[in-house]
Amino acid sequence: MRCRRIVRGVLPGFTAALLLLRISLGDESEENQMRVRRTVRSGGEQHVRTAIAVTVAVAAGLALAACGSDDSAKSKAGDSAGASEAAAAAQAFVKPFLETPTQITVTESLPGLPETGKTFVWVSCDTSLCRDIAGGAKEAAETVGWNYKNLTFKLADPASLVAALNQALDLSPAAVGFTALPEAVWSTVLPAYQKAGVQLVPAVVGPVKLNETVPANIFGDESQNTQAKLLANYTISDSKGTAEGLLVRVPDLVTLKAFDAGVEEAYKACDTCELSSVDVGLAQVAAGQVNGVITSELQRNPGIKYVILPSSDFAQGLSSALQTAGLNDIRILAVGSTEQDLQDVMDGRATGFVPFSAKYAGWLAVDSALRKSAGVPFPEGYGQIPMQLFVKENTAEPFSSYEEPADFRAQFEKLWKLK
Numbered sequence: 001m002r003c004r005r006i007v008r009g010v011l012p013g014f015t016a017a018l019l020l021l022r023i024s025l026g027d028e029s030e031e032n033q034m035r036v037r038r039t040v041r042s043g044g045e046q047h048v049r050t051a052i053a054v055t056v057a058v059a060a061g062l063a064l065a066a067c068g069s070d071d072s073a074k075s076k077a078g079d080s081a082g083a084s085e086a087a088a089a090a091q092a093f094v095k096p097f098l099e100t101p102t103q104i105t106v107t108e109s110l111p112g113l114p115e116t117g118k119t120f121v122w123v124s125c126d127t128s129l130c131r132d133i134a135g136g137a138k139e140a141a142e143t144v145g146w147n148y149k150n151l152t153f154k155l156a157d158p159a160s161l162v163a164a165l166n167q168a169l170d171l172s173p174a175a176v177g178f179t180a181l182p183e184a185v186w187s188t189v190l191p192a193y194q195k196a197g198v199q200l201v202p203a204v205v206g207p208v209k210l211n212e213t214v215p216a217n218i219f220g221d222e223s224q225n226t227q228a229k230l231l232a233n234y235t236i237s238d239s240k241g242t243a244e245g246l247l248v249r250v251p252d253l254v255t256l257k258a259f260d261a262g263v264e265e266a267y268k269a270c271d272t273c274e275l276s277s278v279d280v281g282l283a284q285v286a287a288g289q290v291n292g293v294i295t296s297e298l299q300r301n302p303g304i305k306y307v308i309l310p311s312s313d314f315a316q317g318l319s320s321a322l323q324t325a326g327l328n329d330i331r332i333l334a335v336g337s338t339e340q341d342l343q344d345v346m347d348g349r350a351t352g353f354v355p356f357s358a359k360y361a362g363w364l365a366v367d368s369a370l371r372k373s374a375g376v377p378f379p380e381g382y383g384q385i386p387m388q389l390f391v392k393e394n395t396a397e398p399f400s401s402y403e404e405p406a407d408f409r410a411q412f413e414k415l416w417k418l419k
Contacts, residue, residue: 082241086273100404104386104411105386106367108379120177123178124152125154129356132401133204135358137177137365155180175369203361203365204218225265236273241273242272243270244305245308248294248308285314294307299327319332331351336356338400353390356385358401
């Protein structure tokens with residue numbers, strides 16, 4: 001075991017995360033102020049008293065001295081073997097995600113041609129990502145011969161989502177899809193939807209309790225967890241099993257719990273790696289203070305070489321901020337991507353991004369409505385979308401919209417008996 005370890009904090013999330021981050025923009029309440037918390041592995045309760053602090057310091061000195069004893073050679077040999085094993089396992093996890101997906105995440109065909117003339121309503125939030133998902137849903141609904149209706153709500157006003165969902169029932173829909181806000185916000189509409197026999201299709205909303213009215217969750221916790229493990233395992237593989245990473249957390253956002261847990265699970269499997277975390281509040285996100293928080297944390301802990309973020313929105317300008325602070329060897333990885341993010345990867349200013357396939361999510365939402373309408377059971381793991389990690393080795397040019405597999409529309413149409 002290594003002499004110095006930082007405890008991985010364990011929690012009890014499109015790309016999704018970006019959607020929920022914007023809910024509280026401008027919220028300056030005390031409860032949303034920045035909370036920075038690092039945890040350290042210890043065998044007992046810590047007290048901030050001078051006498052005990054001295055005792056701990058002495059004990060730490062003795063432990064470090066022991067590490068320098070003759071037994072250290074055996075420890076280093078064991079660590080080397082463990083690091084190699086951890087790196088190999090991480091590389092095996094990452095490798096499939098470096099390739100461009102060729103198959104959609106659903107394989108079961110509908111029993112027959114879908115009934116035409118039904119109505120699909122999408123309730124879209126006021127961000128470009130929400131609008132991109134809505135665009136995919138519109139394409140899919142019209143492809144299958146359904147009527148498409150669009151309503152909107154404001155992320156900063158959760159009550160506007162509830163109002164829009166109630167309004168959607170007046171359009172006599174077969175299904176109503178929406179994005180961004182957690183179940184606690186919209187659960188009050190469930191009785192009305194159950195009574196009307198209308199399906200709700202949540203997308204990128206965090207954990208959801210599935211039932212007859214909500215039989216599927218598009219890009220739920222499992223997808224968030226996989227994205228997190230992908231980024232974390234890349235740091236372990238890239239470091240040859242000796243990664244020292246920093247996880248940036250926003251505890252107030254329920255959608256990120258699965259993401260945080262995924263990173264922590266990956267690092268827990270690597271005994272020769274170290275993970276620390278820094279927590280930021282929504283007020284700090286809104287004020288653009290995240291880069292400063294990360295920079296300060298890295299300056300306090302110079303051993304950290306990897307920063308893992310749940311949203312690429314955090315990373316905007318981070319590489320420049322780090323370079324200004326003289327931190328030129330930090331590797332940045334995040335979910336979501338812009339053209340500039342990918343250009344940074346190509347230029348070596350960032351390490352890797354997992355883009356979000358918004359249009360695909362819209363098509364999958366309509367697929368769920370078709371399956372529900374046809375009485376087809378949902379396969380295990382339904383709701384995931386294709387994932388790909390872009391690093392310098394596989395990024396040929398920057399792009400603004402990730403739409404893979406390239407023929408995903410045709411593959412859905414084949415499942416729907418349209419081809």
